[in-house]
Amino acid sequence: MSSDVFGEVVGQAAAVAVCRAAVAAAAAGPGGAGPAMTHAWLFTGPPGSGRSVAARALAAALECESGGCGSCTSCRTVRAGTHADMRAVIPEGLSIRVDEMRAVVSRAAMRPATGRWQIVLIEDADRLTEGAANALLKSIEEPPPHTVFLLCAPSTHPDDVPVTIRSRCRVVNLVTPSVDEIAEVLEQRDGVAPELARWAASVCAGHVGRARALAGSETSRDHRATVLAVPGAVRTLADVFAEADALLDVAKKESAEQSERRDETEREELRIALGAGGTGKGAAAATRGSAGALKDLEKQQKARATRTVRDVLDRALVDLSGFYRDVIVYASGASAALINPDVARDVHVAASRIGAEGALRRLDAVLACRVALERNVKPDIAIEALMMQLRVA
Ligand SMILES: [Zn+2]
Known part of the structure; x- marks a missing residue:
């Protein structure tokens, strides 16, 4: 099992392949962006499928000099949420407010300070208020050359992300990982004993994080x-x-x-x-x-x-x-x-x-x-x- 940043993304071979291709294109293309690279992404999937985990892995891979090695400063700081060029918007209440979004969007327009990209990660993009969505839309329509938007939203309510935004994003659909895939990652990556790993995977209803919590505590x-x-x-x-x-x-x-x-x-x-x-x-x-x-x-x-x-x-x-x-x-x-x-x-x-x-x-x-x-x-x-x-x- 790979130890790079995409190793965290469990049971999502198709999504990971798309992300890896984009990272390679971004590294090779003139000006940092080839045809496989996109400035706006929307990760959708059922609850627990790891939308934000996948988005963070892509963010780390884009900032990392080796495509997401998992151990360099870029990879670590993206994971810790302390990377100077990444902003994560995580709604505290029921919605993401317009002033919050405006501040994030204006920062995102600046050139990257240390990394290769300015990255804006928006968890629960289905919770954007109309005003916030409009503030974001302008920036997604004409993205600054070094800016990448990573949006996450549950696939159970696809209409909750405004179509004006959705239509400008490359959509990555995550699926519910299988019991085998979850058990394997618990065993191989987390070092959980096989029997416990299998049990946790079998009762977690496809939520990797839930399986991990049950196995670990x-x-x-x-x-x-x-x-x-x-x-x-x-x-x-x-x-x-x-x-x-x-x-x-x-x-x-x-x-x-x-x-x-x-x-x-x-x-x-x-x-x-x-x-x-x-x-x-x-x-x-x-x-x-x-x-x-x-x-x-x-x-x-x-x-x-x-x-x-x-x-x-x-x-x-x-x-x-x-x-x-x-x-x-x-x-x-x-x-x-x-x-x-x-x-x-x-x-x-x-x-x-x-x-x-x-x-x-x-x-x-x-x-x-x-x-x-x-x-x-x-x-x-x-x-x-x-x-x-x-x-x-
Ligand atoms: Zn790295």
């Missing part, structure tokens, strides 16, 4: 087990509150662990990117500069931690909806594979108790709870309300 595995036990456990009113408490507790625990792990990785990557630990003339100045950068990073991490609990709860709700989806599949005699094959027995029991119709009602309740959390309803209130509806009297 016992807390994540415990959390999933707690969540999947909920449908069978909520029978009395006392159960409702007990299960809600358990779910909230375990979500807090998992989000704390996640933040800690991610924060430390980012700090380490930033240190490497800033060349900490170096000696010689520039090292002292670099150390002074890096103290400020570290402080900024810690501030960002703090803001993110408050969001993480909600994200972890949302993850739990996705697991729950997977369970009820499995109940519907089983109860209606469909031949589709279960999302949670390892708890097939519980799925069968639930199917006999509530049937496809009961499962469908509960699935709706889970989805409504996700919406409530996204609208900032307090987590304990949203989760308790959900448990009432999941109850099997």
Whole structure:
């Protein structure tokens, strides 16, 4: 398995081939861009297929002198999000605002400071407001010669990216990676034991990141087990509150662990990117500069931690909806594979108790709870309300 930046892009041979061709063309062509190179890209794919991972890999490969070696400063800084010539736009709320986009677009017009390209990465391009889309459109229509736009959007809602923008992008479609491909990457790249790798790949519903989290963290595995036990456990009113408490507790625990792990990785990557630990003339100045950068990073991490609990709860709700989806599949005699094959027995029991119709009602309740959390309803209130509806009297 390749160790370059595209090795991270799991189960997407066709997309990677397109990207590699573009990188080669960009390196060879006059002025840095041959016919296979495009200034605007749109990565689409189902949730978990790795849209932003693929976009970042292409960004690193474009900035890298060796087409994405994975180990040089360019590759590392692109990955750490600290490359001077790359801006990542990641929506904090429900939409990407126009002033945010204007600032990014005007920076993108400048010549690259250190790299070969000015790169703008827009995650969730389906969340552009109309104004933001227009601000971006002008720049995509007549891109500055050294600027590349990388947009990502879920393929489940292709119409959410305005057609004026879509029509000017080269679209790269990602697919859901297979269980084998995910298991292989967990084993070969992450060093996960074969049995655990296969199990994680089989229950992740095609989400590489999810498989990685399950394989890498016992807390994540415990959390999933707690969540999947909920449908069978909520029978009395006392159960409702007990299960809600358990779910909230375990979500807090998992989000704390996640933040800690991610924060430390980012700090380490930033240190490497800033060349900490170096000696010689520039090292002292670099150390002074890096103290400020570290402080900024810690501030960002703090803001993110408050969001993480909600994200972890949302993850739990996705697991729950997977369970009820499995109940519907089983109860209606469909031949589709279960999302949670390892708890097939519980799925069968639930199917006999509530049937496809009961499962469908509960699935709706889970989805409504996700919406409530996204609208900032307090987590304990949203989760308790959900448990009432999941109850099997
Ligand atoms: Zn490199």
